[in-house]
């Protein structure tokens with residue numbers, strides 16, 4: 315398996331993932347100050363500073379407020395467009411971080427050869443269909459193959475992909491793929507359980523419905539023993 319940098323190059327070449335994922339990777343490669351945006355017709359690079367992007371979002375939110383309330387100049391709403399723009403940029407900070415930056419050099423040569431399991435990592439993301447939150451938790455496991463990764467980096471990897479417009483299935487898979495790219499383990503497994511506000515606050519209004527998604531790679535995909543071991547740990551994780 316290649317390095318994190320090689321993964322990005324492969325994705326940009328179109329080897330893995332959708333157009334949207336490729337745009338995300340391109341965006342990730344850009345600096346914090348100047349971002350790039352793609353459109354549906356391909357990747358059109360548009361140099362926009364963070365400030366300019368916030369201003370454009372704020373203008374759009376001003377229109378939203380006018381549609382909702384008419385008088386968007388009342389005291390409580392006056393700063394809402396710029397506040398919301400900043401919040402939205404924060405919710406989507408994952409577009410402006412790369413896997414390499416997130417993992418740093420927290421990969422350690424280590425002969426530990428049994429499962430490593432991190433439970434109850436909080437997940438807060440925005441569903442790409444409605445741009446409303448979904449939230450829950452995930453459990454991440456891997457079997458080292460000569461290297462371990464800093465534990466906090468598993469949670470940081472979760473943040474990296476959560477802070478984008480997502481669907482739960484892709485988020486789960488991207489976390490697993492990132493761990494694989496970072497340390498090339500014998501296997502990775504990710505279990506995620508989340509509640510989608512688009513199903514709770516609107517639409518079908520099912521307040522108790524939870525969605526479970528899993529991504530299994532390597533020995534967790536191919537060996538029943540490893541899969542059962544992971545599922546036992548998931549079942550035993552503190553609720």
Ligand SMILES: Nc1nc2c(ncn2[C@@H]2O[C@H](COP(=O)(O)OP(=O)(O)OP(=O)(O)O)[C@@H](O)[C@H]2O)c(=O)[nH]1
Nearest residue numbers: 441442443444480481482483510512513516517518
């Ligand atoms: N598979 C998947 N679907 C999701 C996720 N988040 C939201 N959705 C679904 O995306 C679908 C969008 O369906 P549409 O019919 O286009 O949108 P809608 O009219 O708002 O649908 P309703 O939510 O059923 O009212 C809905 O069924 C959502 O429940 C996710 O993470 N994964």
Ligand SMILES: [Zn+2]
Nearest residue numbers: 441443444512
């Ligand atoms: Zn939704």
